[in-house]
Amino acid sequence: MQLPVTTIEEVCARQLCTGCGVCASVEPKRFRMADALEYGRRPFLVEQPAKESGLGLQCCPGASLEHTFDPSDPELEQELIAGWGPVYDVWEGFATDDAIRLAGSSGGAATALALYCIEQGGMSGVLHTGARQDAVHLNESVYSTSREELLDRTGSRYAPASPCDGLHFIEQAAGPSVFIGKPCDVAAVKRAQEVRPELSGKVGVTLAFFCAGTPSTQGTLELLKQVGVEDPQSIEGLRYRGNGWPGKWTVRWREPSGELRSSEMTYAESWGFLQKYRQWRCYICPDHTGEFADIAVGDPWYREVQPGEPGKSLIIARTPRGREIIQAAQRSGYLTLETRDATLLPRSQPNLLGTRGGLWARLKVLHVLGAAVPNLKGFETFPFWLRALGTSQKVQSFTGTIKRVFTKQLRRKASIIETKGEA
Template sequence: MSTDPISTIVAKNLCTGCGACAGVFPSAIQMFEDPVNGRRPVVENSIRGKRAAEAAVAVCGGATGDWSDLQCQDDIDADWGPVSSVWQGWAADPEVRQSGSSGGAVTALALFALETAQADGVAHIAARPDDPRLNQAVISRDRAGLMRGTGSRYAQASPAEAIKEIAAGTDRVVFVGKPCDVASVKRVSQTQPSLGDQIPLTISIFCAGAPNLQATDRLLDRLEVPKQARLVDLRYRGNGWPGRMQATWVGEDGTEQTSEGISYAEGWGKILQSERRWRCRMCADHTGALADISVGDPWHTPPADQSEAGQSLIVARTEKGQKLIQDAIRTGVLIATPQSRDVIERAQPNLKNNHGAVWGRTLAMRAVGLPAPKTKGQRLFELWLGLSTKQKVQSVLGTWKRILRERLWRKVSISEVAK
């Protein structure tokens, strides 16, 4: 096994799969899809590869999460990262709203940045045309491009691979990704200021973790997609809030068929979430504290049924993020009403508990000599103390059970891979 630092991060279960290392050093590091371990970097076995990996550690947000530079003014900021303002609303464009995971706010804001010449492109994730089970990093420069990425993609994704294309040009590109992806892109901006200037804005989705390819295949089995069929589309959400999980395929006779679909609750709750990678379970930022804007579901006001038009919780974290949101509302791109800054906890009550549980999980891992991500600038111990006694015990004992069940002491090895 390679002894370079990026391969070591992968082997120790600390990699988030963001793709930043491959985006910055594409000639020596590539991302591959392991059906079990997720989308992970593989370093070229050469002196060039080792040197690239040594330099890439500076842009890796997997081994260490750092909130030290964030301006946290009160308890709300300390729990969630900077929360300047919050709105609940939706995209004024009915097609964007209907197609989006919740209210279409991410797509609406990204499109607004393009149409007002605040950016030349938007880096985001879309399904691979040749295999919709998988994701690819793309840069869209118009509405049609953005629309191919609407709806959540509950599968492994490496949007920071787009850094390769951003660095090759001079365009200003808005970056859209998960909290871990944004964390690594921020590190890129800090280590390479000129490249940081090309990423004028970051938007994070709320995230509860990314399942592996095996989970996707189980979902397809549940949707009764024939093994020999050619998959042409896989929707996890959208077309309502939260929408149904549904697949479209071409059978051996050449006819296109679409599954009846299953509910979000069944697809995520009973099939996908159990295969989230261990690094996701050690995540201490599910809402994108390091982004300029964060967007998630306002589950405290749930839809009456899955066909209902969606709504988004929209969080401004920086001045430039707040300005973009306010301008989008003022010009009618977004329809949104202000919310109290503490609404995130009401909308996503489980996430605060998850952050607290990370401290217990970290304690459990280190107590048996296993590595865990480092966190800086977060009060995870205080959040852990706020858990119930049962939750505290579960965070530790549950981790030890998982260590035994999943054999977390074994080094992660990327083997059965596909680009």
């Protein structure tokens, strides 16, 4: 028997929450976002909560995702729709500004596009994620309005983030704004625009970055312990990527003696450790490449990156609006586009077709064993299970999920406890 998911509390307890923060935005008198050490950012009830209106659940990407684009649009790359969603154009490029290109996780394209929108596109600012000033191992939603602020907040943050809890920044801005977030965050914004008149028309463009999942705060704390950082309050700087491509995980902290120390790991080493702490909902996510965004950016992993090579970005126009902004940013000198080739997307992320195929088996197992399942519409999965997975992978897609149902206790309600202090 499948467990019902009819409230935001059920979404959290059944481990379907993505931590996006949209419920706290559309129902601020009921929910607030805070960190749960083992799970990620989660909505908790305010001190005197109002009755749940249902708007949060209506916008929740953890509970449901549905594609509504027209697949018959002749401008779409038809051969990519089934596996990658709507794609109008694909480029490899980078930020023309050398400082932005260096600081970005890949080629700085997202930051360059955001800066173009502020300086030339008539937008008021950018809602995105940055390190908390008082606890740099944690994230907070920020609204940037200048190159300096954007540059200071570049680089991936492989830690819980809930940028949708900052949608009030967009509502209160004088003009339209840019939104940058994970694929699930962007899907939530799209839904929120439908239920909040104050927000509709104020989102100028949405940018999503490719996402393989969100590790919990516990993951970061355990990684810090690996290099000798026991007290996160001693940290003076923490970057997960950037300052080179793909960049290194780098931490600076001060010992009780006052000595300033630092340590670093390669991207492969740090992500190899952190990915073990990803929240469960990421294992059953159909969208790792921003299919609901206007623009999506990621790494062009279709070839081996050479040591010292300057960063490059894979840039995808997912709507005509997104394509228009990409091309305008190029004409204005903010973005350099080198190669226009739709095959760059599947060549850069070949494993994702297998991930989509594996999703079909995972959802079947959850249904049979009575665990909660998100309502997904418009995503093809079974054809990729047949074609993209080998025999052993097909078997693993079932057996691995069966194991996780029991190890993660997915048939029971999880007890989500707020982390007090600064974790």
